[in-house]
Amino acid sequence: MEPTYKKIDNIFFDPTKPLGKGAFATVYKGYDEKNKNAPVAVKVIPAAKLLESEDQYNLFMREIDVLRQVKGEHIVQLLDVKRTPNNLYIFTEFCDSGDLEKNTKNKREFTEEEALVIIKSIADAFESIERLDIIGSKGHRIFLMHRDIKPANILFHKGCVKVADFGFAKVIDDVDKDIRKAHTLLGTPLYMAPQILNDESYSAKCDVWSSGVLLYEIIFGKLPWNGNSVPNLFSNIKTNPLTFPKTISPETKDLLTKMLKIKDEERISWKDVYEHPAVKKIDLRSQPISMSTSVTQSPRNQPQGGNQNQYNDNKQQGNQNGYNQYPQYTQYNPQQQQQNYGNKYC
Numbered sequence: 001m002e003p004t005y006k007k008i009d010n011i012f013f014d015p016t017k018p019l020g021k022g023a024f025a026t027v028y029k030g031y032d033e034k035n036k037n038a039p040v041a042v043k044v045i046p047a048a049k050l051l052e053s054e055d056q057y058n059l060f061m062r063e064i065d066v067l068r069q070v071k072g073e074h075i076v077q078l079l080d081v082k083r084t085p086n087n088l089y090i091f092t093e094f095c096d097s098g099d100l101e102k103n104t105k106n107k108r109e110f111t112e113e114e115a116l117v118i119i120k121s122i123a124d125a126f127e128s129i130e131r132l133d134i135i136g137s138k139g140h141r142i143f144l145m146h147r148d149i150k151p152a153n154i155l156f157h158k159g160c161v162k163v164a165d166f167g168f169a170k171v172i173d174d175v176d177k178d179i180r181k182a183h184t185l186l187g188t189p190l191y192m193a194p195q196i197l198n199d200e201s202y203s204a205k206c207d208v209w210s211s212g213v214l215l216y217e218i219i220f221g222k223l224p225w226n227g228n229s230v231p232n233l234f235s236n237i238k239t240n241p242l243t244f245p246k247t248i249s250p251e252t253k254d255l256l257t258k259m260l261k262i263k264d265e266e267r268i269s270w271k272d273v274y275e276h277p278a279v280k281k282i283d284l285r286s287q288p289i290s291m292s293t294s295v296t297q298s299p300r301n302q303p304q305g306g307n308q309n310q311y312n313d314n315k316q317q318g319n320q321n322g323y324n325q326y327p328q329y330t331q332y333n334p335q336q337q338q339q340n341y342g343n344k345y346c
Helices: 054-067 100-105 112-132 206-220 230-239 250-259 270-274
Strands: 006-008 011-021 026-032 038-046 078-083 087-093 142-145 154-157 160-163 170-173
Touching (some): 011 038, 100 154, 100 206, 112 206, 112 270
Antiparallel strands (some): 026 038, 078 087
16 A cells, blocks of 8 residues: 655655654654755644643743754754644654664663763753753743653664653743742653652652653663552652662662652752763763664655645644744645655655
8 A cells, every 4th residue: 555645844754654652642754855855753743632722722832932942962853843723743853763662672781881871861951951041931041841751752863862752841940940849740650750749849850850760770671669550659669768679880879869869859950960970971972872773765765656645634724823824735746756755754
């Protein structure tokens, strides 16, 4: 069966071949025809999810404006956002070697040193955001809480570790970043800070906890705490002390202990993580993580053909304000392109 193509402005992708699906979005591999068919990641969110609440939609769009400014060597770059009547399309940098979750499921074992490279890369991502000096609408510096650090959101590209999916990110004033506040329960429970699990107020250190759980899992191949429900998981964290199933360096053990402090005020900050003796000696530029890249042909090198199905979003004219301006979407015909696009975009 020949694939069907969708084209949003200059990005085209095969909607029959998702890279992954989540609760809110589906991700595809797309290609930018204005940039020599460079690969991009295409996240598709049904507009109905965002339009359930006008306040939620407006808040999401304001935070997208902030995320456009977030840049860093260890951050998956947001490239563009487009909205049609049916969907919101988020285009981001494409990473060629998959995510941490898939690599661990494929029995990829990481050394302690590689685990520390990953954690320092995550810390560098948040330190990069600190250095950007982004100013919000109230005139205050902006800081981001990710709130969903987990293996699926740690990607690899040409040996570099990158933090992805700030979809649950909370934009907060820098002056409030260390103040514990009540926020919505979002993220993946097994990696959530105990304050979130117990519906308590929490600070930006929630991401330090999640990354500590991640570091523990990479090193030991298991989670530090488990549970069959959120209350059970919280109870296990409170009652079962942190243990270390195998011998690791004293520095790494100390780092894990400080990242996984149950009390928010006792947990170390991102700056403390970055400067900790366990990771301070790590040179991220000279210690890339060797990964096998996924081999996929560029569409221009594929045999010609393909089903010329029409893009099926409603073609009504949208209002011309900001993100409500609908992009150019057309019937995509590979045979009409100057390049020899193929019949299989994977």
